Amino acid sequence: MREEVVGRANVEDTPELVAYYKDLERFETGALWTVANQIEPWQPKSTSVPVLWRYADLREPVLRSVSLVSPEKAGRRVIYLNNPGRRDVSAAVGWLYSGLQVMHPGEVATSHAHSASALRFIMEGSGAYTVVDGHKMTLGGNDFVLTPNGTWHEHGVEASGSTCIWQDGLDIPFVNAMEANFFAVHPDLYQKVGYAVDDMTKTWGNAGLMPSTGEWSKRYSPMLKYEWAPTYDALTRYAKTTDGSPFDGVHMKYVNPATGGHVMQTIGAGMQMLRPGERTKAHRHTGSFIYQCAKGSGYSIIGGQRFEWTERDIFCVPSWAWHEHGNASASDDACLFSFNDLPVIEGLGLYREEALGDNEGFQRVV
Numbered sequence: 001m002r003e004e005v006v007g008r009a010n011v012e013d014t015p016e017l018v019a020y021y022k023d024l025e026r027f028e029t030g031a032l033w034t035v036a037n038q039i040e041p042w043q044p045k046s047t048s049v050p051v052l053w054r055y056a057d058l059r060e061p062v063l064r065s066v067s068l069v070s071p072e073k074a075g076r077r078v079i080y081l082n083n084p085g086r087r088d089v090s091a092a093v094g095w096l097y098s099g100l101q102v103m104h105p106g107e108v109a110t111s112h113a114h115s116a117s118a119l120r121f122i123m124e125g126s127g128a129y130t131v132v133d134g135h136k137m138t139l140g141g142n143d144f145v146l147t148p149n150g151t152w153h154e155h156g157v158e159a160s161g162s163t164c165i166w167q168d169g170l171d172i173p174f175v176n177a178m179e180a181n182f183f184a185v186h187p188d189l190y191q192k193v194g195y196a197v198d199d200m201t202k203t204w205g206n207a208g209l210m211p212s213t214g215e216w217s218k219r220y221s222p223m224l225k226y227e228w229a230p231t232y233d234a235l236t237r238y239a240k241t242t243d244g245s246p247f248d249g250v251h252m253k254y255v256n257p258a259t260g261g262h263v264m265q266t267i268g269a270g271m272q273m274l275r276p277g278e279r280t281k282a283h284r285h286t287g288s289f290i291y292q293c294a295k296g297s298g299y300s301i302i303g304g305q306r307f308e309w310t311e312r313d314i315f316c317v318p319s320w321a322w323h324e325h326g327n328a329s330a331s332d333d334a335c336l337f338s339f340n341d342l343p344v345i346e347g348l349g350l351y352r353e354e355a356l357g358d359n360e361g362f363q364r365v366v
């Protein structure tokens with residue numbers, strides 16, 4: 001890939017050079033100028049494509065998996081979201097994985113731990129629970145749960161509950177890219193619950209208040225579960241005092257209450273409200289995002305393509321893709337849950353943002 005720009009590789013093939021390249025291959029080497037323009041693009045070039053996964057399409061095939069495999073045999077019974085540009089790494093976008101897990105009442109998947117960090121966002125059903133390092137959490141619709149890197153975790157649905165489906169979000173592709181992924185099955189297969197149910201949310205999830213004796217030194221949020229009702233309440237309250245972001249409407253991020261930072265080391269998450277009739281401006285930034293509509297319906301224009309979404313639909317915005325969101329309803333608000341790799345992007349100094357028509361934007365490091 002030659003480019004006729006000073007400072008870029010622009011070497012034409014000659015028989016002598018072609019022979020030289022062949023020679024270099026013998027020693028597991030290559031000439032940088034044959035690949036330089038490709039491996040150093042002028043700006044990020046995502047191989048991910050924007051995709052919308054409609055719940056109306058996915059629900060039936062996900063439910064069908066219940067009669068085809070047991071959680072015991074499958075380990076976890078999950079249908080994963082496979083971005084056409086990222087099939088080689090099983091990613092939904094960039095280096096993020098997403099899947100829909102289904103469980104029947106009375107089912108429980110064995111406890112395990114891995115280097116990848118995980119989250120769940122509950123789509124439907126009642127009686128679901130997750131146990132993370134002995135902390136049991138009950139899960140309702142639109143609740144957001146963490147299973148950070150290295151923690152023992154297992155999921156199940158109480159016998160008294162109903163069939164549950166939730167979205168799993170993980171950084172598996174990223175941790176694999178780092179060649180740092182370990183996996184372990186719990187020696188007892190299932191954990192003992194060591195604390196009062198929902199203790200971490202009750203301890204750490206009180207707006208503006210922390211236990212005065214509370215200490216937390218782990219590198220993820222001690223508030224392992226963020227419930228929908230207080231999240232929606234916070235957005236509604238904030239919406240009363242803010243115009244919101246021109247790009248994201250009323251947007252709040254889930255934080256580690258002990259630090260104010262992202263919930264996990266590699267994955268961040270947020271919830272945004274688009275007010276009735278709101279349409280945001282287009283921008284683009286580094287970092288990959290997976291969205292799930294938590295309430296209402298609307299549309300997003302991503303890389304020039306329009307996607308109409310409604311509750312429980314999932315879509316992705318690849319890194320550096322232009323995107324804007326709209327709420328088509330004149331009377332109801334719409335809420336989008338999203339998770340992302342911003343802790344990695346920001347932590348490594350790689351965040352860049354540009355507003356449409358803002359040519360200087362790429363210089364701005366936020």
Ligand code: GTQ
Nearest residue numbers: 076078099114118168170
């Ligand atoms: O339950 O931790 O969808 O390890 C994929 C891999 C869920 C999990 C997935 C996993 C999990």
